[in-house]
Amino acid sequence: MPQFEISDLITVTDPRSLRRAPVRRDDVLRTLAEAGNRRAARIVGTLPVDGDGVLDPAAVDRLLIGVHTELQRLSEEMRIGERVLHLLGPLLEAIRETAEPGARLRLVDIGCGLGYLVRRLAATRALGPGVELIGVDLDAALAGEAARLAQAEGLDCRFVHANAFDLPEAATVYVSTGVLHHFRGPALAEFLQAQAASSAVAFCHFDIAATPITPLGAWVFHRARMRHPLGRHDGVASARRAHSDETLLHAADIPGIRPLVYEPRGLANPFCTTLRPLLGIRPHLEEPFRRAMGRASRRLVGPERFAA
Numbered sequence: 001m002p003q004f005e006i007s008d009l010i011t012v013t014d015p016r017s018l019r020r021a022p023v024r025r026d027d028v029l030r031t032l033a034e035a036g037n038r039r040a041a042r043i044v045g046t047l048p049v050d051g052d053g054v055l056d057p058a059a060v061d062r063l064l065i066g067v068h069t070e071l072q073r074l075s076e077e078m079r080i081g082e083r084v085l086h087l088l089g090p091l092l093e094a095i096r097e098t099a100e101p102g103a104r105l106r107l108v109d110i111g112c113g114l115g116y117l118v119r120r121l122a123a124t125r126a127l128g129p130g131v132e133l134i135g136v137d138l139d140a141a142l143a144g145e146a147a148r149l150a151q152a153e154g155l156d157c158r159f160v161h162a163n164a165f166d167l168p169e170a171a172t173v174y175v176s177t178g179v180l181h182h183f184r185g186p187a188l189a190e191f192l193q194a195q196a197a198s199s200a201v202a203f204c205h206f207d208i209a210a211t212p213i214t215p216l217g218a219w220v221f222h223r224a225r226m227r228h229p230l231g232r233h234d235g236v237a238s239a240r241r242a243h244s245d246e247t248l249l250h251a252a253d254i255p256g257i258r259p260l261v262y263e264p265r266g267l268a269n270p271f272c273t274t275l276r277p278l279l280g281i282r283p284h285l286e287e288p289f290r291r292a293m294g295r296a297s298r299r300l301v302g303p304e305r306f307a308a
């Protein structure tokens, strides 16, 4: 049975035109019924519709902003900012070492949601000077709320309602948190290939680590820390959809890209590892990146670790 996240079904944006499509509640309910997901159907059944049975877009936006606000709290508790920085710091050191002196770097967070990561990097200025910070999301309400928060916090970063691959300026590094599991089947490799085909020199995507205890851990954590039933449902559904280390490394095995996973299964304590990153770096960066990581670079592994 396919696993669905409710948030993927109740708001649909065309990635080319950025236009939002009307979503009929009955269509979502049919999809969930076919997947045998009665709990999700009960949650969707409570959402308001207009006279034609179309979900009220303003109510959906309010709901998703509320759920993402709760998600931000989880990101704070799981110290996502620090974990990302643990890798991005040395990665940018390696990029600066190999780039033209004084080159401006651009970091693009794909599917930034409320922009927690970019706002955190901007607030701490942890990546140093000369790094432009941009968050991008296909969802207009989330990108708009991220921009509003950044302005209220007086931060030097930007949020754009766009398809990350249609930006006028290319990224130096693409990042994301909690996005990879949304790409199923061939879409995962296509997502990574689009970045490999750009002038970016690296990507670093943090997503839920697939371990035997991930769904149970996600259930306990989301039950304890999230109030909205949609957030609780989608938290567990996303853990069930988490990609294995092997799947990620295989999808990122692209000419001109060295794929690496940090703290893969077997090298990390499954009780502590919630999100772990897939990296793809241009091959010339591997040596300076490992050097900048120091002893921790032993936890960076490529597909060879899983070869039979």
Ligand SMILES: C[S@@+](CC[C@H](N)C(=O)[O-])C[C@H]1O[C@@H](n2cnc3c(N)ncnc32)[C@H](O)[C@@H]1O
Pocket (backbone or CB within 6 Å): 015, 068, 071, 072, 075, 110, 111, 112, 113, 114, 116, 136, 137, 138, 139, 142, 162, 163, 164, 165, 176, 177, 178, 179, 182
């Ligand atoms: C689960 S949410 C991300 C959550 C957020 N990163 C966080 O940590 O709170 C996934 C987001 O990816 C966005 N998305 C997917 N593909 C995208 C693309 N090509 N460009 C921009 N945003 C994209 C979706 O609109 C959705 O809001």
